[in-house]
Amino acid sequence: MLYDYCIIGGGILGLATARDILRRTPDASVILIEKETMLACHQTGHNSGVIHAGVYYKPGSLKARLCKAGAEATRQYCTEHGIAFETRGKLIVATDAMELARMDKLAQTATENGIAFTTLSEAALREREPNISGLGALFVRDSGIVDYRQICVAMGTEIEKAGGTILLGHAVTQLRETADRVDIVAGQTRITARYVIACAGLQSDRLARQAGLDIDHQIIPFRGEYYDVSPEKRDIVHHMIYPVPDPALPFLGIHLTPTIHGELTLGPNAVLGLAREGYPKRSFDFDDALALATFPGFWNVAKNQWRSGLDEFANSIFKRRYLKACQKYCPGLELSDLVERPAGIRAQAVARDGTMAQDFLFNQSPRTLHVGNAPSPAATSAIPIAEMIVSKALESMAAR
Numbered sequence: 001m002l003y004d005y006c007i008i009g010g011g012i013l014g015l016a017t018a019r020d021i022l023r024r025t026p027d028a029s030v031i032l033i034e035k036e037t038m039l040a041c042h043q044t045g046h047n048s049g050v051i052h053a054g055v056y057y058k059p060g061s062l063k064a065r066l067c068k069a070g071a072e073a074t075r076q077y078c079t080e081h082g083i084a085f086e087t088r089g090k091l092i093v094a095t096d097a098m099e100l101a102r103m104d105k106l107a108q109t110a111t112e113n114g115i116a117f118t119t120l121s122e123a124a125l126r127e128r129e130p131n132i133s134g135l136g137a138l139f140v141r142d143s144g145i146v147d148y149r150q151i152c153v154a155m156g157t158e159i160e161k162a163g164g165t166i167l168l169g170h171a172v173t174q175l176r177e178t179a180d181r182v183d184i185v186a187g188q189t190r191i192t193a194r195y196v197i198a199c200a201g202l203q204s205d206r207l208a209r210q211a212g213l214d215i216d217h218q219i220i221p222f223r224g225e226y227y228d229v230s231p232e233k234r235d236i237v238h239h240m241i242y243p244v245p246d247p248a249l250p251f252l253g254i255h256l257t258p259t260i261h262g263e264l265t266l267g268p269n270a271v272l273g274l275a276r277e278g279y280p281k282r283s284f285d286f287d288d289a290l291a292l293a294t295f296p297g298f299w300n301v302a303k304n305q306w307r308s309g310l311d312e313f314a315n316s317i318f319k320r321r322y323l324k325a326c327q328k329y330c331p332g333l334e335l336s337d338l339v340e341r342p343a344g345i346r347a348q349a350v351a352r353d354g355t356m357a358q359d360f361l362f363n364q365s366p367r368t369l370h371v372g373n374a375p376s377p378a379a380t381s382a383i384p385i386a387e388m389i390v391s392k393a394l395e396s397m398a399a400r
């Protein structure tokens, strides 16, 4: 069967993209192929559920621009589709003089990004969150919480209502681009499309290479391990509580996050994974580990980040150490309060020289577009990212 568009990946980006194509070109034939038997089984279904406001990101970057727009679009989408969300606000807490200085820099970035915030003194912080201790904090009013799986289910329904097809349980194993089409093999099924958009998360580099693109990066999986805070202590905080991030590191640090379902989670850390889709601790996949070991970018990251890598690894093994990172700002939590919760795995694109892609990244051939790097805040930003992807795809199609 010949489709106008084939989208690979049933995470939030693939779904938002298929939905946007059908909104902008209602007559187009669209198929979305997902290898799992359910939507949102990987990053989208294993994240912190935060609607980020857009504080952290380099001014002018896609992340900065699309996160702010995405937060607004996410709230609007949830309102229109009856999906629960809460705009509880986030506190970014500084616990020592160095973090206070970093917090001031973060405040500058937030200002440049047009994000509303209030700077809280130690006393004002304690008044807002009596169980949190710090020397000061940024209060970001517009940060919220949601269950991104519920958004995915709603988008899936919309796609099917608009005439799109969703094919679950079919892994794309071959992509062959010719002058006028792309031939796709997914399980036992063969499909042809005029244009392919791959939003394949942890497998995105493999699909791009299968399609013949000459890309420099590879996906390195970083596990994000979580704990649930025991029900008796779930009310210990009301807002999301984040540490001030270390600017040298790509992740935000272990945070306390209420979920929309009433839980309170602690995490995630950022530990190198030896299996891209292996969620239990110590998961190992031979092909994934071999891909890492033979990739110079991995060794360059290991050389540059070994100290923080060891730190994260130790936090992963020793729960008490993990807890200590959080007790810095929430001293009332105890070891017995933490119950293991399923991990998430981040797809982080890394170049051969070891540079971690900071911004969203896309790679294109005449008839394919591959999302190369879409880590946090890509769930928040999914709707405007999808609009951008679809504009690029429509331009490419118009040029044919």
Ligand SMILES: Cc1cc2nc3c(=O)[nH]c(=O)nc-3n(C[C@H](O)[C@H](O)[C@H](O)COP(=O)(O)OP(=O)(O)OC[C@H]3O[C@@H](n4cnc5c(N)ncnc54)[C@H](O)[C@@H]3O)c2cc1C
Residues within 6 Å of the ligand: 008, 009, 010, 011, 012, 013, 014, 033, 034, 035, 036, 039, 040, 041, 042, 043, 044, 045, 046, 047, 048, 049, 050, 051, 052, 170, 171, 172, 173, 199, 200, 201, 202, 203, 204, 207, 223, 224, 268, 343, 344, 345, 346, 347, 371, 374, 375, 376, 377, 378, 379, 380, 381
């Ligand atoms: C621990 C963690 C915490 C995070 N917290 C937040 C947060 O609070 N807020 C936020 O905005 N962002 C957060 N993120 C980031 C966010 O979850 C991701 O950026 C977003 O989900 C990416 O969506 P995606 O559709 O690109 O990828 P995914 O959700 O990973 O979807 C990719 C899909 O492609 C499918 N696929 C792969 N290969 C094939 C193939 N060959 N054939 C068919 N299908 C294929 C996969 O099965 C998968 O379903 C977090 C991420 C993690 C891991």
